[in-house]
Amino acid sequence: MARLYCIAVALLLLAEVSRFGEGASNPGFVVRITRKGLEYARQYGVAILKKELSTMELPNFSGSYKVSWILTVSYEFNWLKIKRFELRDTDLSLHPGQGVRASLSNSYMSVRGNWKVKKAFITLEGTFDLSVDGISISVSLNLGKHQSGQPTASVAHCSNSIGQVRIAISGHLSWILKLFHEKIENSVKNILEQKICEMVRKSTVSYLEPYLRTLPVTLMIDQVAGIDYxxxxxxxxxxxxxxxxxxxxxxxxxxHSPVLFDAPPIRMPQKYDHMVYFAVSEYVFNTASQVYYQAGRMNFTIKNEHIPLDSPVHLHTSSFQTIVPQLTRLYPNMELELEMSPESAPFLMFIPGNMTLMPVVDIQAFVLLPNPSDRKPLFQLRVRTNISATISVSSGRITGSVTTGSKLKLELKHSNVRLFSVQLMEAVLNYYALHTIYPYLNAKLEAGFPLPLPRDTTLNSLELQIHKDFLLLGANID
Known part of the structure; x- marks a missing residue:
């Protein structure tokens, strides 16, 4: 069940829903399943349905028949076992404005069992083989909403018909049964017509509904944030x-603060090379930015211990002697710290072929006094830059990384150590950004967040494209 068949059915079932969770003007996430995906789903659906129907239990049946005006016999058919089941012509079709229809036609089944005939104290018995041709099944499915917010599936309509039933009877005096084979064949036809739809409904309850419940509604990312799917x-x-x-x-x-901006519309291109496409709006990433900003998780401190040992400039007053001459006179041989915090949640912008951030960050510099618990503010800078972002997908998770798009541009907001050369400070902070800040950010972004996939689902043949306002991921599914 852990293949695209399940994902396809889970999504296709939604086509029967007229109203479900309305309220958002635009979605942040769209899943598109193509006809290529439907064909893949159909193949696995046929395999699963064939397996289920092949294990269908057929009940015993009995009756009586008047062979002539003087002879009435009782008969029993038992131990009915399906020996073979073929689903020949299957179709899964999309109907605009209506939904999805699944139909199976021209299918075949063979059954073997035992027969017994009684007349007074005489009992005759033997075996029989039954062939059923022209089996047709039509199924429509409906979806509801569980109180947990997950989808539920049910069979809205199921119908089937049996074309022709032929019975081959063996055993002593089996000619008696052949006299009323038509009655027996009609009985078998009625049983099958009832049991087939019963099995379809049972499979929906036993397999499809539990699988639908593995589609995530909310996923916890870490101790700070979750995502609403x-x-x-x-x-x-x-x-x-x-x-x-x-x-x-x-x-x-x-x-849980409300989002104060709307998701832009997603205009997906007409692409059908892959089975499934995921459109991830910049809205998803920007709501993440807002949550982590409000939680204070975008603030961090650079200490001297974070600077590589081979760095030409350490966070020490002696290293800043040329840039801020007053430091060594006021605070000789002391370490520094840089506290960084964005002025607002930085938003990721998608343009065709590129993703950028233009954060505005405040940097407050402190000197660490001899008392380890004391530190003194030195100066405050406003930093602007352009950052390029890269998105990748691995094991069903979207991960990211950032690189410099432009050098840091500094503005001195306040100084307790007189004015100093901002240009020289820019060179130092650009070095820190390249060797300390960006590696720190990339370590955080490497965790990423998961796609809304059912259990045991893996993606392959991935293709990533950046469009205006959204990322498009094309994939096939194992």
Whole structure:
């Protein structure tokens, strides 16, 4: 079940929903399944359905039949076992504005069992082989919403028909049964018509519904944040694909503040090379930025111990003698610390082929006094820069990294040690950014966040593209 079949069905079921979790103007996350994905899903669906129908238990049946005006016999058919089941012609089709239809036709089944005939104190018995041709099944599915916010599946309609039943009877005096084979064949046909849809409903309850419950509604990322993957609207069905929209919004676990900006519309390109496409709006990343900013997790301190040993400039007053001459006179042979905090949550911007951040960061410099618990503020800088971001996907998680897009530009906001050369300070901080700040950020971004995938699902043949306002990931699924 842990293949695209399950993902496809989980998404296709949503096509039966007319209203589900409305409220958001635009989704942060869209999953598109293409006809290529549907075909892959159909193949696995056929395999699973064949396995389920092949294990279908057929009940014993009995009756009586008047052979002639003087002879009435009782018969029993038992130990019915399905020996072979073939699903020949199958179709999974998209119907714009209606949903998805699954149909199976021209299928075949063979059954073997025992028969017994009684007349007074005489009992005759033997075996029989039954062939059933022209089995057709049509199924439509409906989806509801569990109180937990997860989808639930149920069979809205199931119908089937049996084309022709033939019975081959062996055993002593089996000619008696052949006299009323039509009655027996009709009985078998009625049993099968009832049991097939019963098995479809049972499979939905036993397999599909539990699998749907593995689709995440919320995922905890760490102690600070989680992500909301609840549905925000009815899926859009066309003749070529099915789109399902998710909220895709980060939230704080301790402080769940409302998002004060809207998700931009996602205009997905007409691409059908992969089975499934994930469109991840910049909204997803920017809600994450807001949550971590509000939690204070974007603030960090650079200490001398963080500076590489081979660095030409350490966080020490002697290293800053040329840049800030007053430091060595006021605070000889003392270490420094730099506290960094963004002025606001930095937002990631998507343009075709590129992702950038333009954060504005305050840097406060301190000198560490001989008493380890004391430190004195020295100066405050405002830093502006352009950062390039790279996104990758591994094991169903979106991860990131950043590199410098432009050098840091500094502005002196306040100084307790007189004026000094901002240009020289820029050179020092650009070195720190390259060797300390960016590696620190990349270590944090390496954890990433998961895609909304059911259990045991892996992606392959990945293709990443950056479009205006969103990232597009094309993938096939094992």
């Amino acid at each position: 609840s549905l925000v609207g009815a899926p859009q069905v066309t003749s070529q694909f099915l789109d399902t929209s998710f909220k895709g919004e980060f939230f704080g676990q301790s402080l």
